[in-house]
Amino acid sequence: MSLQKLLELNTTFPKSRDALSAIKNGAKLVQIEGLAAAAKGWMIAGAFVETGRTMFVVTYTYEQAERIAEDLCLYGIPKDQVLFFPPSDAMIYEEGPPDFSVIGERLGVLHALSTGKTAVVVAPINAALRRTMPRTTLAQCNVTIDVGEDLDMDDFVTQLVKMGYERTDVVDRHGEFSRRGGIVDVYASSEEYPLRIELFGDEIESIRHFDSATQRSIDKISTALLLPAREVVLTEDSAAKAIARIRKELAAQIQSLDGTEDRESAKRISEKVEDDITRLENGAYFDEIEYYLPYLHPDEISIFDYLPVDAITVLDEPMQIKSHWEQHEEKMMETLINRAGRGLLLASQKRQHVPFESTIKHALSSKQAVSLALLPRPVPWAKADTTIVIDSKPMDSFAGRIEAVADQIKTWLGHNLTVIIASGQDKRMLEIMDEYGIPATSLEDLQVPVFREFIPETHREQVSDTPTIRHSTFVAHAPLRSGFKLQDAGVMVVTDSEIFGAQRMHRARKTSHEGIPISSVLDLKEGDYVVHINHGIGYYRGITKLKSQGVEREYLLLEYAGNDKLYVPSDQIDRVQKYIGGEGNPPVVHRLGGSEWMKTTTRVKKAVQEMARELVELYAWRQALGGHPFSHDTPWQQETESAFPYNETPDQIGAI
Template identity: 30%
Template sequence: MKVQQPVQELLSEIAEAAEFREMVRELKAGERPVCASGLTPAAKALYAVLLRRTMEEKPLLYVTRSNREAEQAMDQLGTWARLLGEPGPIFLPAHDIRPYQGLSPHADICEKRALALGKLAARQAPMVVVPVLAAATRMKAPEFYRALARQIRRGEEIALEELLDHLQSVGYTRQDPVEMVGQYSLRGGILDIFSPEARRPVRLELFGDEVESIREFDPETQRSVSHLENATLLPLTEFPLQKDILEELPLRVAESQNNVYTPGEPFAGWEFLVTLHSPLTHTLLHLCEGAALFLDEPQELRQEVERLWSLLEPEFEQARKEGRPAVSPQQLYLGWEEMAMQWAAHPALRAEEMALALPPGSAHFPFGTRPAPRFHGNVPLCLSEVQKLLQQQYRILILTTGPGETDRLAELFAESAIPFQRATRQHDGALGWQEQRSGEVAIPACWIAQGAAPTGVMIPPQRILILGNEDLFDSPPMRTAVSPSKISTFLSDFRDLQPGDYLVHVEHGIGCYRGLKEIAHEGVPLEFMEIEYLEGARLYVPLARLDLVQKYRGLEGAKPTLDRMGGNSWARTKARVRKSMQEMAGELLKLYAAREIANGHAFAGENPWQQEFEAAFAYEETPDQLTTIEEVRRDMEKPVPMDRLVCGDVGYGKTEVAMRAAFRAACHNKQVAVLAPTTVLALQHYETFRKRFAAFPIRIDLLSRFRTPAQQKATLRSLEAGQVDIVIGTHRLLSKDVIFHDLGLLIVDEEQRFGVRHKERLKEIKKSVDVLSLSATPIPRTLHMGLVGLRNMSLIETPPRDRLAIQTVVAPFSEHIIQTAIEQELERGGQVYFVHNRVESLDHMAAVICKLAPQARIAQAHGQMHERQLEKVMLQFVRQETNVLVATTIIENGLDIPLVNTIIINRAERMGLAELYQLRGRVGRSDRRAYAYLLVPEEAGISGIARQRLSALKEFSELGSGFRVAALDMELRGAGNLLGREQHGQVDAVGFELYCQMLEQTIHQ
């Protein structure tokens, strides 16, 4: 039977308590300060949502100490709001950098602020989560932020040029076709726009100046989906790019930055100089008239504002001393006293865990909530405690990380005869509740629902217990899947196509792309791709036949000659290339034929243990992850040995794919070897596997120098005897003395990092066992093999929830930038990589950094160090004993250190694109905003190829770009021949992509 909203009634009951009602009465009266103590972090979020419900439609500002605490509160507030049927909160972040650091705010923060300020100005924000430094920031008038958004209605007339200028000014970029948020394109009378927070982009069809129709369209297929009457175009920045403002800003900024910036164009940090043009006259409370305030630990809020001012004033003086343009702090921020005076005019609840500094004469309400009990994965203890509390008339709400954990708990409760209700999603999106009990058991007083609340709360006076995600299983907070990246899984990415680019038509050869053209066909207007051939001949290809066309990619920027339409030259060229590759294909096939005829082990289907192992995954799988897991499962069930390459950005879930494959092999009494390129990475994998497999009787061991000789010998004996199920190690696993009892699966992490000798040994092993290779950015050779079908390849492009794109800054070498970047990261408790790829001058660079950031704990790492010393340095960094690592590119090798969210790469122009991408992937592993600074000499000293690489890296800040980076690196470095370089001319003749297609056809023949 369905029960309507019992949890909503349960949570609402908290607000019915006499002390809660009295607290609300005091807040509304506004006669004295109101304080609530005894509130745990989880209770604060719950009580804030309940307070918002009782304050008669007043907006609520939930003020936290920092961006990070605000983001954590967002999850919990969102969960309680959903369970109570309330609108969710919005987030107004503080700027991540200070005004005098010579840098611009992170693009993600600019977008979030623009959206939040627009909603506040439009009175569409019932609850706002705001760090205190965002509340201290001076602002424009509400009408300024309202004007950043545009409403377009069908039938109205618009000034097209003015609208295009507006889109560019609020952060949109012109890109054809439109596939991602923040892009627009104009083709004739058709304007496509993808606005933030929109499900899909919209297509405006114009007749003159009139908007004839508005349609949503699918960004993948570019086909219309539905008709709309109006569309809202939201901004991506709170700082509109207006040329007149930029031209008025002092030009000496450009002079102080080695003339990198063009007058009238945006430059790093210009956003903080806008007040030189027009002052900031308003504050947050002007945008939230009549708001109530929920102040999370007011003493900490005060300390944070005072800390900001202690930094601003000396930094402002230093900027003036150096001749840099700067606006005084008073023009940009409120001081604490001014904020406190403004807040005193609003209902404000001071929420504290401990009432240590109550204002004199305040109304104090001690609520006495307690942290929920922690069970650390001890399921029997949890079930016993739940039964005991139910007997004491407690009502219990359990929040899980995802469907798998919900199912698992439901089974355990059913087996223990504990009556419960579980949340179900109704057709209209609302929550329903499915009851489960047996016999004459009373109505359930226990509910299980999915929600993002790491910790729960116990409220003894009302006999309510809420258990959070980590109270049960020590699991991290829920991460749900988000929309997959729009990057295509094939090399021809027409999103990058510009007029003037070369194309290859399968039948007509190499031509020049001239753009899209609308042509009437049988009375229906259709879009065609216009391609120009030799002597001006034109070919029009309908968009439905793009399979006939590829973007031309030669080697190292080779420029092709145009073919003649209708001539024989193209047919002769293809024949010559095909003959050449027939010889090469034979050699290629020898490498893989042995595997195809070899007999491997066909693993059986799933068993209950496998299902339980997968259900215990702490996150919700992304769509790409699920696809890859299924592809690996099918491969393992075949009698032919698996050889699959899994490509995915750092932290996108490749390790979970590998662990599920390892679990399947171990359940079939087959041994698993996990090969890592470094000892420290092997140790990290060992810890990850051991924790993930803890609930199952599978023995995992480590074979590396972290083990004593005696321990290594014991591991080798156990391996040979079949007593070890999974062994993790470095190339030590490839030694002749390592004998497996029955090896069934080899997992290779970052295969490209191993040397030739180790790869030869890998080839021997691969002939008879399943092999799963993992790579964040495969080297072009590996990717080329996958593209022509010689290896099976899976792509994981969906980022985890809250994973943010990395802010990439390309700048001339500057001690000021280095100092600012390091100080900014250390201030938020993070760690920094400084990459300097010259061992001989590493000491000097470390000394420079020590002088610039004396508070930093600096370590050095490079490949010429003794391996044990290198391991010691890396382990100290992993354990946060040091916080700045000055190193060569040795850090590229895959360590997972979530606190490292700033990387500075010196002489970035000397590195390959894939190498730069891998290095940048060392940061941004958590949900913290990450920064990559690519320091280069003045542009005159950078080669054309290096400039392309740096430009590409800035372009590929979209999450999940690793596959596309490797594809472009093929073009920049030269794809060449898999076995030599004699095929270069053949690739240039037909373009890399058609070359791959022809090679694949030749191999299949």
């Protein structure tokens, strides 16, 4: 991406140059104050390019983490060197299978670090502190296959099962594999698409990605890495030790529940955990096995333990990190206590996360670190050796008023400022600048320095014969989420968000697609049929309040057959959909813990697979027919689309 040119400023602008010099000279903690959120990607990218060392960026929310990760690529950092490390806390709040793609993404980052890859890793604090398997375990539990090598099919299948993969007839989600003669399909946890491995005798003839919906090949590759499907690895020894610890805590929990005369909850947790223990004894993986990670891997290991010795830890807004972690921890503990009290999970004495304070303090004492903060706030647990203030501010919004944008750019140029327009439609922006009489140049095509006036006198002779451009307008093909002002450097970065009011799509999250999504309890009235994604069809019985450890929270009360009741926290309303069956035919209400819902979903899954086969045949027939060519999008159409005030849905993006 063409914003790589902006990284010149990191080494020529005195304040950013001082920050990089402090890092290179070994300062233990460099604090950079005054950086707006949108400017942090620029600073981190510059530090990574200059140091050539792995950087671990810890920030306060998922959204800020994905923003930084996206921005780094726009500053020219190769995509394979920007690694997003997502949180995996969903299983603490809800029942059902984990998101295998999240597990794969996490393991992919850990494997990259363990094999010495130099990269920028970005993570929200709850992901950074989440416990994981030891480094040695991951190193021993992965498989690399290459075209042309011999492969014992039976041994390979056995290895996949040991790594947590589930054998199915058709592969359609991460963590599954199927075998048909000399062909093995594997949906590797760290791959976007499933792999098809074809053998000729015992030799691997080809490895290719394919689309699980159409079964069509996407590309051929020569080698593939298969990481575990789960974030735990079962061995006989680890399972035996874990079972002993689990039984001890189960006995204590049953005794506690018996004391409250809640015999039903005691029976429920006893049956559930005993079933889990049976699976562990048999070496079988199951949906909620990650909850037992602290028992199977008792050492408190996190991603911090995977970082190389010379890694640089970057704390994005340290006080916000601590505040968000405390809120997350309080919410998590409340949920765990509530679910354990109802006999839904083991009241574990083992933490799912490593402790915040000791982990961060150890990271700061053992490695170099950089603290990024907008405001000059003292951080008691992070004393800076060097403090540098860079005056920056978020960019103003023009909300689609192109004339106002042009006027402001002319004003900036009149004050000898440099303007960079970072846009997803750079060609149209060049046309708009021309229409308003503003000379603009494509930053991507520029071959001369832009920020030479900041180069120190001792180095300026190196570029003395090189022409330079400054105090001009440049357009870059780089769809940043938002712009910023570097006041001291005299640089203004404007994006589509400020110009057109356009908001970019965020990373897709796992969502449910059945029924009508409920965005508010106002969408429901008492007595409505609802569908919980994990428990099936029940009645909505209104909002109720429950108190846990002195904290009162609101819950959706769902009633199932046999007067079974389920309390769904109000912040998990996305797990519930309104039932949309035919009128006059009331649905069958399920029992909590029963098998009817699982049978129903299995039956529907098979029906969908049959429908998919029919669609493949239909679309193959359509593709054989001739199509009608349409003209390319005009600049006016692109401008109109950019001004559209809403985010497109994933389906709309796919159709476009």
